[in-house]
Amino acid sequence: MDMLSQTFSALADPTRRAILARLATGAATVGELAEPFDMSLPAVSRHLRVLTDAGLIERSTEAQWRRCALRGEGFRAASDWIEFYRRFWEQQLDRLDAFLKRTEPKPAKGKRRARRNA
């Protein structure tokens, strides 16, 4: 799986999003993260592993209590993706609108126009 797929896949889980929301308020230890979720430490650790692999968080190794923190670049890749397609589709819908106008059927008004290839 490429990195962006991994990022979006990690973001698709509500528990992991809740963990990220908690980390948005500041770095936290695994124990602190587990507290509000009624989840075992190993279960939380598994989620943290997924988030780390997806580039969304980083875990410091220096401190005695390993703390997790958000990683800005991971989120930026995801929001850049959405931004790119927002612009792309806006432009496409403009073109679709122009196409529909261009190809609009002329209202049939009884009177027939002379056939060109007659």
Added chain:
Amino acid sequence: MPDATLDTNMLRLSRIFDAPRERVFDAWARQDQFVQWMCPPGVTITLCEIDVRVGGAWRIAGRNEGGKVFASSGKYIEVKRPERLVFTWAHHADGDFAKPRGHESTVRIELRALTAKTELILLHGPFPDAPSFGNHKSGWEGSFDKLVAFLGRTA
């Protein structure tokens, strides 16, 4: 920049067209029509094949103004004329269909009838498990306010 983009589960755009749903749907579903508007200005389409039926594939390749080539492909997941069209979407590496596809996403087009007009809602979901779309919605909302604030701080 990171305002509304992350507080919902996916990209969402809507547009009202002055045409009945059937015409809007056919512009997506019929190759001869699709090729006339799909792809940004300046792009030269070198290949456009769409097989609009469930499980059918689509492929588009071309070259942009700068000469850079691209190749995209996907499959139709849901085809319901004139109200819904859902398909997967991914780019191939180096603009080459022989190369692996990158991140796969899903595009969902919903058409709603408004008397003589049509409202088109386009949802482009970044998740790999996109058919389960609706399920993501509740989870995203709310929990992302803080992340958006975070993005604002670090942008």
